Amino acid sequence: MPDQPLVTHLYTADPSAHVFDGRVYVYPSHDRETPIADNDNGDQYDMVDYHVLSLEVIGGPVTDHGVALALEDVPWASKQLWAPDAATKDGLYYLYFPARDKDGIFRIGVAVSSSPEGPFVAEPEPIAGSYSIDPCSFVDDDGQAYLYFGGIWGGQLQCWQSGTFDPAGKEPSGNVPALLPRVAKLSEDMRSFSSEVLPLSLLDTDSADSKLLGADDHDRRFFEAAWMHKYNGVYYFSYSTGDTHYLVYATGDNPLGPFTYRGRILEPVLGWTTHHSIVEFNGKWYLFHHDASLSGGKNHLRCVKAGKIFIDTAEQQRIRPETQR
Numbered sequence: 424m425p426d427q428p429l430v431t432h433l434y435t436a437d438p439s440a441h442v443f444d445g446r447v448y449v450y451p452s453h454d455r456e457t458p459i460a461d462n463d464n465g466d467q468y469d470m471v472d473y474h475v476l477s478l479e480v481i482g483g484p485v486t487d488h489g490v491a492l493a494l495e496d497v498p499w500a501s502k503q504l505w506a507p508d509a510a511t512k513d514g515l516y517y518l519y520f521p522a523r524d525k526d527g528i529f530r531i532g533v534a535v536s537s538s539p540e541g542p543f544v545a546e547p548e549p550i551a552g553s554y555s556i557d558p559c560s561f562v563d564d565d566g567q568a569y570l571y572f573g574g575i576w577g578g579q580l581q582c583w584q585s586g587t588f589d590p591a592g593k594e595p596s597g598n599v600p601a602l603l604p605r606v607a608k609l610s611e612d613m614r615s616f617s618s619e620v621l622p623l624s625l626l627d628t629d630s631a632d633s634k635l636l637g638a639d640d641h642d643r644r645f646f647e648a649a650w651m652h653k654y655n656g657v658y659y660f661s662y663s664t665g666d667t668h669y670l671v672y673a674t675g676d677n678p679l680g681p682f683t684y685r686g687r688i689l690e691p692v693l694g695w696t697t698h699h700s701i702v703e704f705n706g707k708w709y710l711f712h713h714d715a716s717l718s719g720g721k722n723h724l725r726c727v728k729a730g731k732i733f734i735d736t737a738e739q740q741r742i743r744p745e746t747q748r
């Protein structure tokens with residue numbers, strides 16, 4: 424896969440790529456220098472705005488459309504504009520983004536624009552019922568939109584096990600299921616949840632006695648970076664395993680799950696985090712992801728890259744890099 428950053432004039436991460444009007448738009452986090460030391464809470468990811476990138480051809484010139492949304496223009500947020508995503512419906516574009524609210528609790532907000540490159544105007548409050556980080560918006564062929572989200576450790580998903588925020592919440596360990604990502608249906612106007620927030624089941628095998636992935640299964644359990652795509656009627660839910668640094672995926676036949684673990688998409692990259700999106704453009708499939716190569720390995724100063732992948736229909740629709748075709 425090509426190993427060049429899409430842009431080098433900004434640090435970028437967490438790329439959510441979409442094709443809108445025949446052009447690829449990438450919605451990344453915008454990393455910045457900070458004196459904050461690395462910690463497991465992710466305080467060093469101290470971002471204050473978003474830029475939208477776009478490309479006519481993957482591998483061709485990249486346009487930086489400038490600041491699409493700034494922290495100071497989000498009335499409810501206090502800090503940390505983390506991994507965003509975008510969707511379109513009925514001629515409007517929606518940017519979904521996590522940030523800490525004024526109490527330090529991660530919530531998910533939505534901002535609206537008439538153009539895919541923004542600027543976006545934030546709704547005055549976060550989405551009611553939202554929590555944690557890394558929203559992924561997915562609009563199915565029938566027009567129903569879904570929001571997937573969640574992330575553990577700094578992303579606070581472990582604080583929501585009882586349904587209300589418990590700052591002392593811990594990731595489970597031992598012979599119990601791992602924490603699950605969350606999903607909710609989005610309303611017609613894309614600005615609120617139209618269903619309750621549900622856990623998205625991730626099963627370990629196809630067998631009749633399959634179990635939820637276990638809490639100690641750090642090579643496979645969900646950590647953060649939810650992404651959904653659909654191919655040949657199959658739903659692919661992919662995510663990062665966090666402290667084991669893999670991008671992995673699971674498949675299912677319903678956007679609300681259950682999903683069954685299938686395998687790895689990407690081995691660990693330079694830098695602690697790994698985060699991605701998968702998109703079809705002009706009949707080819709691409710993996711967008713990040714690493715920390717542009718900063719020589721600083722975890723919080725990352726760069727977005729794109730590479731071709733293919734879905735191996737001969738082998739359980741497995742996702743592979745183009746080089747293994």
Ligand code: FUB
Pocket residue numbers: 436437452465468505506556557574647648696697698
């Ligand atoms: O960019 C900040 C956080 O790092 C994201 O929300 C996570 O997915 C990880 O990439």
